[in-house]
Amino acid sequence: MAVVSVKDLRKRYRAGDPWAVDGVTFELEAGEAFGLLGPNGAGKTSVVKMIAGLIHPDVGSISLFGSHPGNPAARAQLGFAPEDPDFPKFLRASEILDYFASLLGLDEAERKRRIPETLAFAGLDAERRQIRQFSKGMKQRLGIAQAILGRPKLLILDEPTADLDPLGRRDVRALIERLKQSGVAILLNSHLLSEVELVCDTVAIMGKGRVLKEGTMEEVVPEGRNLEDVFVELFQAASPKRDQLPSFIDEGQSR
Amino acid sequence: MNGTAAVARYTLLELSRRRVLLVFFLVGSLGIVGLGVGLRILYSLFESNPNGGFNPVTNQFVELQFVSLIRSALGTFGLLIAYGIGMTAIYHDLDSGAATSIFSKPVSRFAFSVGKILAGVAALVVIVGLLAVEARLVMLLFGGGYEDAITEEVLATVANTLVVMLIVLALSTWMNNIVAAVVAFVYYNVITGVMTLLHSFVNSNLIENGVARAVIDVAYWLFPHPLTSSIPAALVRAQVQAGGQSGQSSGPAAAVLQGSGPGDIAWWAFVMVFFAAVVYYSVRRRQV
Ligand SMILES: Nc1ncnc2c1ncn2[C@@H]1O[C@H](COP(=O)(O)OP(=O)(O)O)[C@@H](O)[C@H]1O
Ligand SMILES: [Mg+2]
Numbered sequence: 001m002a003v004v005s006v007k008d009l010r011k012r013y014r015a016g017d018p019w020a021v022d023g024v025t026f027e028l029e030a031g032e033a034f035g036l037l038g039p040n041g042a043g044k045t046s047v048v049k050m051i052a053g054l055i056h057p058d059v060g061s062i063s064l065f066g067s068h069p070g071n072p073a074a075r076a077q078l079g080f081a082p083e084d085p086d087f088p089k090f091l092r093a094s095e096i097l098d099y100f101a102s103l104l105g106l107d108e109a110e111r112k113r114r115i116p117e118t119l120a121f122a123g124l125d126a127e128r129r130q131i132r133q134f135s136k137g138m139k140q141r142l143g144i145a146q147a148i149l150g151r152p153k154l155l156i157l158d159e160p161t162a163d164l165d166p167l168g169r170r171d172v173r174a175l176i177e178r179l180k181q182s183g184v185a186i187l188l189n190s191h192l193l194s195e196v197e198l199v200c201d202t203v204a205i206m207g208k209g210r211v212l213k214e215g216t217m218e219e220v221v222p223e224g225r226n227l228e229d230v231f232v233e234l235f236q237a238a239s240p241k242r243d244q245l246p247s248f249i250d251e252g253q254s255r
Numbered sequence: 256m257n258g259t260a261a262v263a264r265y266t267l268l269e270l271s272r273r274r275v276l277l278v279f280f281l282v283g284s285l286g287i288v289g290l291g292v293g294l295r296i297l298y299s300l301f302e303s304n305p306n307g308g309f310n311p312v313t314n315q316f317v318e319l320q321f322v323s324l325i326r327s328a329l330g331t332f333g334l335l336i337a338y339g340i341g342m343t344a345i346y347h348d349l350d351s352g353a354a355t356s357i358f359s360k361p362v363s364r365f366a367f368s369v370g371k372i373l374a375g376v377a378a379l380v381v382i383v384g385l386l387a388v389e390a391r392l393v394m395l396l397f398g399g400g401y402e403d404a405i406t407e408e409v410l411a412t413v414a415n416t417l418v419v420m421l422i423v424l425a426l427s428t429w430m431n432n433i434v435a436a437v438v439a440f441v442y443y444n445v446i447t448g449v450m451t452l453l454h455s456f457v458n459s460n461l462i463e464n465g466v467a468r469a470v471i472d473v474a475y476w477l478f479p480h481p482l483t484s485s486i487p488a489a490l491v492r493a494q495v496q497a498g499g500q501s502g503q504s505s506g507p508a509a510a511v512l513q514g515s516g517p518g519d520i521a522w523w524a525f526v527m528v529f530f531a532a533v534v535y536y537s538v539r540r541r542q543v
Contacts (some may be wrong), residue, residue: 052359055542072257072361080359086352090272091265102261103360130272146356 001066002027003154003185004051010059010209011046020046021057022209030153033176033186035200037193037227039235042206044189045083048156051187052080065153076104079152083159083189085143089132093124093142096131097149104150118145121171136163144172148179155179158189173199193227203227205234258362262370263377266344270378276339283332283386287325291393294321318394325390326408326484333383333416334444338436341423344375345538346432354543368535375420383413407484411515414523415481419443421530422479428537447480454480479526482515 004027011021021043028034036044049055051062053069067074087096097118101111119125122145124138131139140163147155157176161169176186176199190196196203197217204214212234213220221227270276348354357367387409394405419439426435454475456462462471515523 049355049542054355054358072363072366074361075359076361078359080356082352082355082359084352085356087356088265088269088348088353089351090269095265095268099261099265100356100360102264103258103357103362105257105361143356150360 002063003030003032003065004028004187005063006047006051006060007062008060009047009050009057009062011043011050011055011057019209021050023060024204024206024209024211026204026211026214028154028185028187030185031180031183032202033180033188033200035196035203036187036189036206037191037196037203037231038206039191043209044206045158046209047206048080048158048187048189052078052156076150077153079147079150079155081143081147081155081157081160083162084136085139085146087131087139087142087146090130092130093122093127093134093145094119096142097146100146101149106150114149118149121145121148121175123168137165137168140164141168144175148175152184154185154187156187156189159191160188161190161192161195169195193231197221197227205231207235256363256366256369258360258366259370259373262357262362262367263374266371266374267378269347270340270344270374273339273343276336276378276382279332279335279339280382280386283328283335284389286328286332287386287390287393290324290328291321291390291396294324295396321394322405322408325393325405326412329383329386329390329409329412330415332386333379333412334419336382337379337416337420338423338439340375340378341420341439342427342432342436345371345424345534346427346435349428349541349543350432352543354541358543364539364541365535368531368538371538372421372424372531372534375424376417379416379420380413383409383416387412411482411484414520418479418481418523418526418530421527421534425530425533425537428534428541443479443481447478450475450478451480451483476522479522480519482519482523484515 006027007025009021009024010019012019024043024047026034036047038044046055050057051064051069053064053071053075056070062069064074065077069075088099091099094115097115098111101115106114116125119127122141124141124145127134127138131142134142140160144157144160147157155176157172161172164172173195176188180186180199186199188196188200200217202214202216203220204211205220206212213230217227221230348357358364387405390409391405422443423432423435423439426438429435430438450471453462453471457468457471462468
């Protein structure tokens, strides 16, 4: 059985708005790393938020471990690292993890074991300040840490490395590889294409709410090309003026 | 319920770190001590005045003045704290995006709402309760006789501030928390104030027109209104007595300000449940 399967998913935030997600269908098996790509506003975040039960689709169905995402039990094996994560701002990192471990139903012994290790993985073990004093990158690390705390069978990472330094990025890549080997399904949202190329087995490229191209990495990226070429080709046709700079950029050098 | 205890526990921890609540609490407790000691000193001066002389009515009167001042101090700080909790307990999570991480966990929105409400109620009861205990201790400075009245007053204050907190909490899941506070303030402190006053006129037969009475009665029971203790009535009675008039003439005035009855208390319980349900309903619908 697929870990997650979405069928003809549609979502718009307001009546009259264009569809943010316009008929997306895919399935994810255990141990598979799936990359969801696309330019800003393509609808990637909306798709994963529907899978995590955070927003409701207008049309279509989602099966998460054979159940509905609105069902808390279905989310017990889901790890979700949101884009731009944030946390209760008067708590410390260790307290956040203890809070979330309780929500995950981990017992005292398990919490004692997992939390220090998770904090160490995130490089936050020595951090005593409250979240309100965290940088974006620190919050992103904590966002990934809280997502793996429950040892999920499906890990969703929404732009996980956007605010990370190169070392942090390498750690996330290693994490994905390890989890994949142990049978965890990964759903990675990203526009860092080289990164996706390194870790994902299958990809779907979204634009304006629709999947424009999908398949295994070999199917999507022809020999001798890379993902970036494919991506740029796909979207350059749609927005030919993308390369034009504002006219004032070249003005006023003498002033 | 899975997660309720964790949500409540960490919400309380957060509230305990909020400086604004600490400031309200400190200012409130200093104010109550200051009031008590100040009035006691004034009272001593009055007592030692050879012209004034001592009589039991004045003693009672001063204590009632104190009770009345405490009443407004408790009410004011209780409200400030209720707003402080109501505006932040859920709103911050929804607004910051913390809810995104929390709601993706295996916790139901129901368990989350219950945990938040429990934490808010507990925090408010503890803070206002501490202020009340302090007020009760300060009352030892005086002769006594109104201890029951202040207990009743504290219960009424806690009950009223709880309703305000829940209203703000519920509104803050629909709108910006500052707007929520303003709406709750206008509603609870202006509209219900006028309605309660009109209703007391009806009760004491100051309004005789049958239609007006019916309309006011319906409006009074349609909207949440504050509970009141019997202190205002007692105060009027004592003032009238201190003024040397016969006890008879205090009747109508005291009747205007009678304390809440069982009907009001049942209505209060209903209002609490209603707004708790609104909190849950909007948290459940909320897309984060
Ligand atoms: N909360 C929201 N309210 C209204 N529109 C939204 C909201 N979130 C996203 N959108 C819109 O939905 C579309 C897809 O957004 P999103 O899923 O965030 O894309 P991506 O993650 O691919 O950048 C965009 O047009 C965006 O403006
Ligand atoms: Mg996004």
